[in-house]
Amino acid sequence: MAFDGFRPLDEKIFVEYLKATPSLAAKLGNQFDDLQIKEVGDGNLNFVYIVIAPGGSSVIKQALPYIRCIGESWPMTKERAYFEASTLQEHGRLCPEHVPEVYHFDRTMCLIGMRYLEPPHIILRKGLIAGIEYPLLAEHMSEYMAKTLFYTSLLYLTTTNHKNAVAKYCGNVELCRLTEQVIFSDPYKVSEYNRWTTPYLDADAEAVRGDNILKLEIAELKSKFCERTQSLIHGDLHTGSVMVTAESTQVIDPEFSFYGPAGFDVGAFIGNLILAYFAQDGHSNNGADRKLYKVWILKTITETWNLFYTKFTALWDNHKDGPGEAYLSEIYNNLDLQLLIKKKYMDDLFHDTLGFGAAKMIRRIVGVAHVEDFESIKEASKRADCERKALNFAKTLLKERRQFQNIEKVVSAIELLDTS
Amino acid sequence: MAFDGFRPLDEKIFVEYLKATPSLAAKLGNQFDDLQIKEVGDGNLNFVYIVIAPGGSSVIKQALPYIRCIGESWPMTKERAYFEASTLQEHGRLCPEHVPEVYHFDRTMCLIGMRYLEPPHIILRKGLIAGIEYPLLAEHMSEYMAKTLFYTSLLYLTTTNHKNAVAKYCGNVELCRLTEQVIFSDPYKVSEYNRWTTPYLDADAEAVRGDNILKLEIAELKSKFCERTQSLIHGDLHTGSVMVTAESTQVIDPEFSFYGPAGFDVGAFIGNLILAYFAQDGHSNNGADRKLYKVWILKTITETWNLFYTKFTALWDNHKDGPGEAYLSEIYNNLDLQLLIKKKYMDDLFHDTLGFGAAKMIRRIVGVAHVEDFESIKEASKRADCERKALNFAKTLLKERRQFQNIEKVVSAIELLDTS
Numbered sequence: 021m022a023f024d025g026f027r028p029l030d031e032k033i034f035v036e037y038l039k040a041t042p043s044l045a046a047k048l049g050n051q052f053d054d055l056q057i058k059e060v061g062d063g064n065l066n067f068v069y070i071v072i073a074p075g076g077s078s079v080i081k082q083a084l085p086y087i088r089c090i091g092e093s094w095p096m097t098k099e100r101a102y103f104e105a106s107t108l109q110e111h112g113r114l115c116p117e118h119v120p121e122v123y124h125f126d127r128t129m130c131l132i133g134m135r136y137l138e139p140p141h142i143i144l145r146k147g148l149i150a151g152i153e154y155p156l157l158a159e160h161m162s163e164y165m166a167k168t169l170f171y172t173s174l175l176y177l178t179t180t181n182h183k184n185a186v187a188k189y190c191g192n193v194e195l196c197r198l199t200e201q202v203i204f205s206d207p208y209k210v211s212e213y214n215r216w217t218t219p220y221l222d223a224d225a226e227a228v229r230g231d232n233i234l235k236l237e238i239a240e241l242k243s244k245f246c247e248r249t250q251s252l253i254h255g256d257l258h259t260g261s262v263m264v265t266a267e268s269t270q271v272i273d274p275e276f277s278f279y280g281p282a283g284f285d286v287g288a289f290i291g292n293l294i295l296a297y298f299a300q301d302g303h304s305n306n307g308a309d310r311k312l313y314k315v316w317i318l319k320t321i322t323e324t325w326n327l328f329y330t331k332f333t334a335l336w337d338n339h340k341d342g343p344g345e346a347y348l349s350e351i352y353n354n355l356d357l358q359l360l361i362k363k364k365y366m367d368d369l370f371h372d373t374l375g376f377g378a379a380k381m382i383r384r385i386v387g388v389a390h391v392e393d394f395e396s397i398k399e400a401s402k403r404a405d406c407e408r409k410a411l412n413f414a415k416t417l418l419k420e421r422r423q424f425q426n427i428e429k430v431v432s433a434i435e436l437l438d439t440s
Numbered sequence: 441m442a443f444d445g446f447r448p449l450d451e452k453i454f455v456e457y458l459k460a461t462p463s464l465a466a467k468l469g470n471q472f473d474d475l476q477i478k479e480v481g482d483g484n485l486n487f488v489y490i491v492i493a494p495g496g497s498s499v500i501k502q503a504l505p506y507i508r509c510i511g512e513s514w515p516m517t518k519e520r521a522y523f524e525a526s527t528l529q530e531h532g533r534l535c536p537e538h539v540p541e542v543y544h545f546d547r548t549m550c551l552i553g554m555r556y557l558e559p560p561h562i563i564l565r566k567g568l569i570a571g572i573e574y575p576l577l578a579e580h581m582s583e584y585m586a587k588t589l590f591y592t593s594l595l596y597l598t599t600t601n602h603k604n605a606v607a608k609y610c611g612n613v614e615l616c617r618l619t620e621q622v623i624f625s626d627p628y629k630v631s632e633y634n635r636w637t638t639p640y641l642d643a644d645a646e647a648v649r650g651d652n653i654l655k656l657e658i659a660e661l662k663s664k665f666c667e668r669t670q671s672l673i674h675g676d677l678h679t680g681s682v683m684v685t686a687e688s689t690q691v692i693d694p695e696f697s698f699y700g701p702a703g704f705d706v707g708a709f710i711g712n713l714i715l716a717y718f719a720q721d722g723h724s725n726n727g728a729d730r731k732l733y734k735v736w737i738l739k740t741i742t743e744t745w746n747l748f749y750t751k752f753t754a755l756w757d758n759h760k761d762g763p764g765e766a767y768l769s770e771i772y773n774n775l776d777l778q779l780l781i782k783k784k785y786m787d788d789l790f791h792d793t794l795g796f797g798a799a800k801m802i803r804r805i806v807g808v809a810h811v812e813d814f815e816s817i818k819e820a821s822k823r824a825d826c827e828r829k830a831l832n833f834a835k836t837l838l839k840e841r842r843q844f845q846n847i848e849k850v851v852s853a854i855e856l857l858d859t860s
Binding site: 180182183186187188191193196205209232235239246250346348350352354357 | 594608611625630655669765784
């Protein structure tokens with residue numbers, strides 16, 4: 021059987037494909053008699069199958085030429101699978117501890133074969149909704165972000181390697197455009213795709229669309245998103261793109277990846293933790309009290325940034341005589357100056373993180389794609405109360421991000437708004 | 441005769457090449473008996489021939505795989521001719537009044553055939569040294585910069601077209617790297633290529649290499665140069681890249697072009713006008729008094745920025761419902777907000793202009809490539825006095841650029857430093 025053109029994988033040809041693909045067949049121990057195959061794609065975009073054989077397992081992910089959750093009416097290039105596979109491989113090379121291994125990539129079929137993240141791995145967002153603490157989460161996520169964002173920046177790359185990589189990822193423009201629309205545009209204008217908890221948040225959504233200062237700030241962030249090629253970013257690093265157990269943290273789904281502002285990734289993760297925080301009051305009557313859990317989320321936010329800061333600057337120190345061409349060691353040749361450039365770089369990255377994090381919060385409340393953290397709160401008025409707090413905090417954060425000197429101040433502001 | 445591989449053009453094969461190339465042959469009226477051929481490349485990088493036939497004329501420019509003024513010891517990709525031709529064509533499409541027409545491009549031979557800018561066109565820098573006023577210069581240069589920088593930015597382009605173009609010009613990385621080295625690196629460290637008017641400026645050059653704040657600022661500009669894909673910039677827009685008569689202004693030599701910060705072009709031009717200003721005292725004893733001429737240069741600086749501002753924002757207004765995706769009209773839908781975003785965009789562009797302009801001044805005094813404005817001042821101590829004033833002004837401008845609210849304030853600072 022030949023696979024010489026694109027075709028959506030169905031159950032019929034699935035096994036034939038596995039048999040015809042040596043790298044996948046080997047991972048399954050070349051035994052195909054007792055395969056368990058399960059379609060699990062709960063995401064918005066792709067088909068995802070888990071294949072378990074007596075001798076091994078794999079996940080098979082295939083991109084289709086449209087957005088799955090909307091259907092063929094919203095076409096979306098299947099070439100995104102190429103960028104997803106490229107980034108899984110590149111980020112996996114830089115941080116193998118927290119990126120699942122890619123076994124196989126078929127560009128024609130837009131198909132990736134990769135490690136099956138076996139139970140008890142679950143999507144982090146679901147863990148946060150269930151109130152489960154992950155003591156290593158901040159440690160692991162800061163490690164992943166520090167390594168992937170440092171090693172793909174000009175702090176480590178030559179400008180030759182950087183520009184080559186930038187050019188390649190310019191090809192992922194359709195996915196970038198989706199981000200531009202749903203994060204930087206739609207929430208700030210009337211759009212058929214926007215939705216919110218109505219009627220409770222009608223006035224709040226309208227206020228977003230009428231807020232000149234908010235729009236001025238979102239424009240600055242959009243311009244950075246479109247024009248600044250700082251690092252190879254994941255591009256969609258919310259808590260639904262992370263799978264966890266108590267010991268393991270694995271980052272998946274980098275199909276939105278491209279060379280963009282590093283703060284977009286750090287902000288996506290922290291912004292989604294803040295969403296999880298504000299959703300807790302909506303879950304607290306399901307039996308358990310969430311007071312202590314909220315404290316844990318705030319601690320995780322603080323640790324994530326502070327560990328990221330420590331690890332990122334440590335990589336910088338370790339490689340200050342390395343290939344990176346942003347700050348040549350012959351020029352930045354004294355300790356005072358090294359501290360100055362580091363402070364400036366990290367302050368900028370921090371304020372980008374807060375800005376992008378806020379933007380990602382806003383769009384989850386008044387834009388097209390919502391988060392299960394809030395959606396799973398059945399009672400609409402209660403959900404709206406949680407969402408309004410999150411929205412108000414995000415607006416403040418977006419407008420006043422430059423006034424926050426450190427993550428502790430951000431966390432204090434969250435607590436203050438929550439209790440006021 | 442076949443030209444199926446690269447070979448440097450010599451007088452012997454020159455005519456054969458013209459005959460074999462229909463677009464060039466036509467421009468010469470298909471008459472090859474009385475050709476006048478003159479090699480005029482006084483630049484640093486290429487061979488440039490003028491060909492005049494009874495029935496027409498052309499300039500033939502060929503890139504060689506090394507930097508001409510240094511020789512084969514400094515290799516430099518001849519692919520730069522491709523980017524030069526592309527940008528001449530693109531900028532020419534956007535602003536035909538001020539860009540010479542391209543008749544022919546041969547990628548294999550790295551050869552461009554283009555309009556011969558007939559006498560009395562001279563290089564602007566030579567005109568400035570001679571003390572010649574060009575009453576239309578500010579008008580023309582602001583027109584060229586406004587059109588080329590506006591139409592290639594996200595104020596006019598979709599993100600799809602922008603990212604495609606960005607990817608293409610990432611290929612010009614070798615020329616970008618040359619800029620990175622000679623503008624953003626070498627002047628701030630010990631380098632075999634640096635030179636200055638010694639011994640007079642020895643301490644000044646050393647002070648540049650020891651100035652932490654200057655180095656902090658140049659790092660920020662380098663990062664913008666390497667990471668910000670704002671517009672298709674010329675990349676080397678000094679007064680040696682402009683040919684002028686009283687009525688005509690033509691921009692040539694965009695081989696350093698790529699998607700970079702718009703302020704790099706505006707700054708290059710204005711910075712070189714400021715160099716011309718500070719060089720005038722070195723020319724004033726050659727007969728004529730340069731007092732009035734210095735006033736004209738300052739007036740031209742002021743008008744260049746102010747006209748650029750007016751024209752650029754007028755293009756923005758005219759196209760605010762156009763294809764550009766930076767500021768969607770459905771979001772930026774009231775006058776207050778439109779004024780806010782414009783002020784922010786133009787303030788940033790102004791401060792980038794001042795920063796890059798200052799960087800380009802500094803490198804011409806203590807870096808590898810100097811300017812004829814100063815080099816033609818024979819007496820070293822007098823030259824050093826002029827250069828020191830320019831250097832000191834540039835250092836102030838680089839460090840304090842964000843404090844300047846408008847170009848008039850910059851011009852006042854120039855006058856103040858000049859007379860103190």
